[in-house]
Amino acid sequence: MGVQGDWTNTQAAAEPRHREADQPSSLVAMFGTDEPLQLTSGASLAPWQIAYQTYGTLNADKSNAILICHALTGDQHVANVNPVTGKPGWWGLMVGPGKPVDTDRFFVICSNVLGSCLGTTGPATTNPLTGRPYALDLPVVTIADMVRAQEMLVDRLGIDTLFAVVGGSMGGMQVLQWAASQPERVFAAVPLAAGARHSSQNIAFHEVGRQAIMADPEWRAGRYLEEGTRPAKGLSVARMAAHITYMSELALQRKFGRALQDRPNITFGFDADFQVESYLRHQGLSFVDRFDANSYLYVTRAMDYFDLAADHGGVLSRAFTGTRTRFCVVSFTSDWLFPTRESRMVVHALNAAAANVSFVEIDTDRGHDSFLLDEPEMFRTVRGFLTGAAKARGIAPPAEPS
Amino acid sequence: MGVQGDWTNTQAAAEPRHREADQPSSLVAMFGTDEPLQLTSGASLAPWQIAYQTYGTLNADKSNAILICHALTGDQHVANVNPVTGKPGWWGLMVGPGKPVDTDRFFVICSNVLGSCLGTTGPATTNPLTGRPYALDLPVVTIADMVRAQEMLVDRLGIDTLFAVVGGSMGGMQVLQWAASQPERVFAAVPLAAGARHSSQNIAFHEVGRQAIMADPEWRAGRYLEEGTRPAKGLSVARMAAHITYMSELALQRKFGRALQDRPNITFGFDADFQVESYLRHQGLSFVDRFDANSYLYVTRAMDYFDLAADHGGVLSRAFTGTRTRFCVVSFTSDWLFPTRESRMVVHALNAAAANVSFVEIDTDRGHDSFLLDEPEMFRTVRGFLTGAAKARGIAPPAEPS
Numbered sequence: 021m022g023v024q025g026d027w028t029n030t031q032a033a034a035e036p037r038h039r040e041a042d043q044p045s046s047l048v049a050m051f052g053t054d055e056p057l058q059l060t061s062g063a064s065l066a067p068w069q070i071a072y073q074t075y076g077t078l079n080a081d082k083s084n085a086i087l088i089c090h091a092l093t094g095d096q097h098v099a100n101v102n103p104v105t106g107k108p109g110w111w112g113l114m115v116g117p118g119k120p121v122d123t124d125r126f127f128v129i130c131s132n133v134l135g136s137c138l139g140t141t142g143p144a145t146t147n148p149l150t151g152r153p154y155a156l157d158l159p160v161v162t163i164a165d166m167v168r169a170q171e172m173l174v175d176r177l178g179i180d181t182l183f184a185v186v187g188g189s190m191g192g193m194q195v196l197q198w199a200a201s202q203p204e205r206v207f208a209a210v211p212l213a214a215g216a217r218h219s220s221q222n223i224a225f226h227e228v229g230r231q232a233i234m235a236d237p238e239w240r241a242g243r244y245l246e247e248g249t250r251p252a253k254g255l256s257v258a259r260m261a262a263h264i265t266y267m268s269e270l271a272l273q274r275k276f277g278r279a280l281q282d283r284p285n286i287t288f289g290f291d292a293d294f295q296v297e298s299y300l301r302h303q304g305l306s307f308v309d310r311f312d313a314n315s316y317l318y319v320t321r322a323m324d325y326f327d328l329a330a331d332h333g334g335v336l337s338r339a340f341t342g343t344r345t346r347f348c349v350v351s352f353t354s355d356w357l358f359p360t361r362e363s364r365m366v367v368h369a370l371n372a373a374a375a376n377v378s379f380v381e382i383d384t385d386r387g388h389d390s391f392l393l394d395e396p397e398m399f400r401t402v403r404g405f406l407t408g409a410a411k412a413r414g415i416a417p418p419a420e421p422s
Numbered sequence: 423m424g425v426q427g428d429w430t431n432t433q434a435a436a437e438p439r440h441r442e443a444d445q446p447s448s449l450v451a452m453f454g455t456d457e458p459l460q461l462t463s464g465a466s467l468a469p470w471q472i473a474y475q476t477y478g479t480l481n482a483d484k485s486n487a488i489l490i491c492h493a494l495t496g497d498q499h500v501a502n503v504n505p506v507t508g509k510p511g512w513w514g515l516m517v518g519p520g521k522p523v524d525t526d527r528f529f530v531i532c533s534n535v536l537g538s539c540l541g542t543t544g545p546a547t548t549n550p551l552t553g554r555p556y557a558l559d560l561p562v563v564t565i566a567d568m569v570r571a572q573e574m575l576v577d578r579l580g581i582d583t584l585f586a587v588v589g590g591s592m593g594g595m596q597v598l599q600w601a602a603s604q605p606e607r608v609f610a611a612v613p614l615a616a617g618a619r620h621s622s623q624n625i626a627f628h629e630v631g632r633q634a635i636m637a638d639p640e641w642r643a644g645r646y647l648e649e650g651t652r653p654a655k656g657l658s659v660a661r662m663a664a665h666i667t668y669m670s671e672l673a674l675q676r677k678f679g680r681a682l683q684d685r686p687n688i689t690f691g692f693d694a695d696f697q698v699e700s701y702l703r704h705q706g707l708s709f710v711d712r713f714d715a716n717s718y719l720y721v722t723r724a725m726d727y728f729d730l731a732a733d734h735g736g737v738l739s740r741a742f743t744g745t746r747t748r749f750c751v752v753s754f755t756s757d758w759l760f761p762t763r764e765s766r767m768v769v770h771a772l773n774a775a776a777a778n779v780s781f782v783e784i785d786t787d788r789g790h791d792s793f794l795l796d797e798p799e800m801f802r803t804v805r806g807f808l809t810g811a812a813k814a815r816g817i818a819p820p821a822e823p824s
Binding site: 277300 | 462463620629630638639655669674678690691695726729
């Protein structure tokens, strides 16, 4: 890759060239380059940038780097307080000192995906050709494009081979894509609550969300940033619909059942009588404060387009031919967005490719979002797998506290 | 009930008093009355009307009447060509000459539910106090209110006891409500793909749909009919989200998979690349031609509010104490809107009430809408159950063709 025109900005360093206005100046690590990013669609993107965080220390032989891939609307703040929302990192249970992804032992990288809106180039970014936000003029990106951008970041960090790539949901798709397109650069891969394709039902739910956004007249054919409007209602409805799919029916029933919201009786009206309505409305409303509507279109589309088998002549195992990567595939019994059979298809393909693979289905009634929750068996599984792989890779254990 | 002020209009009879403008003059059977309909909310409604269809002949002792209850957006045209859409009746596979609900043997009634928009009083009906459509001034109605309106229709038809009440989904809720509130008037009850309550997840999906409608600026706080607007986009999104829940994931995957719509490759855009997207968009668009947005709010709310156990001190079996009604409860393995466990709760309650109950779970991968589809085991089950019950009731078998 070209070095000229690249620029990297680490925490508390100088203003990054393409820093978004709402990005606090601290806690911003940014890699940007004028070198075009070649996209699956045939288009290319330049300049572009990727926002990321790192944790822990890269060892001398640069063998201990773990890339964490986030899900649909996630961000790079996997294990630090999010500077925008003030909330803890989204996977603090999994990543940190002494955690399954142990930052005392591993150098952890997490970057915001291409097409998102949290520092990395996306439809809200200014199009250098027009001086206006890209909106729908940004080429549609794929999971492979997200991974290509991450590769260039990993290059820039001077890392040849990642010890591991770990992620859930859309993050798990990126893990599989890394393993398929850069097998030499991935020693171990941990896709959780994911699959090698987006199912028809999943595409359907995404399409509902996109239609909700595009139905909002304040969306203005995507030009809302320039026009000073905000498709908040449409984006909120999109989030509400999606949020239902992240939980299991049993989890919703247990958490809310038919309990009423701050009232003794139903009101015979269309207010949020039920707690589950109030909860969903809150999920919708709070989402629009942190996420860009056009980015929602782009990242859902990237998931829809993901189909590793189709990229390999319809035979999934060919995506992994000759791989030496070790895999740990994790699914959750009550996940109906990426049910276990989707993970099983990946495992069968890996078996057919004679890959080294462990597969764990975790029994929980908390649905798709289980990978983000306190699921001890998941932590034990990931810790055990990474510990074994680290030994095989010759990574020193963390120093004993003296 | 009062008779003065009642009026009934049968096929090809005089103009009904409250006939909606878009209702063809043929094929309109209407019962209307000035007698107030007392609603669960405490409000009452007068005048009001109910649109219905009948099939077959009521026998001399009026013992062979079957009431068919339709689902959320269904109508009274269960077994005749719908005069508005030109499509066959929605349950022609189940109801008709020689069908499981045999109109050669039974007198079949099907009425449009209260709150709907297909002839029965609903939010699009003119409010006599204002001369404008009710919109949200129509009191919110419940499943029990729908049943109360049906009772008054059945009274008007001179029928004391219904031989059977049959329905799926929201129709099944009405069946259970009939059995609970008028046990003496229901000889046999067949709830399919239903439950005794709306679950948290089901309320959540309905709330998404309502929010989509109310987010549409053309909804105009419900006053769109007067303002000449039409919340078509919001209603369409609501229907799209709901439609996903009517099918199983496997059915969607089998029917559409990831197949593309009239194009060899993905287009890297937000058009309907996938068949499932095109199908859903079509479902949404065609729905807005046949259904009123405010009615959608009302009937979804009625389902949300349904909770037979809560109406009986939290103990579902008390809804059926002392019942002599025979029940045939039917569920479908891949129905995730009303999964089998919801039917099982009803069966357990019926067992606890020492009721006569058969329960059949039908193995199919076609999801909730299975009850509307060609499911031979369902037809055998309903035919067998009704035949046995008809014998017990002393209803003559259909005349042999000579």
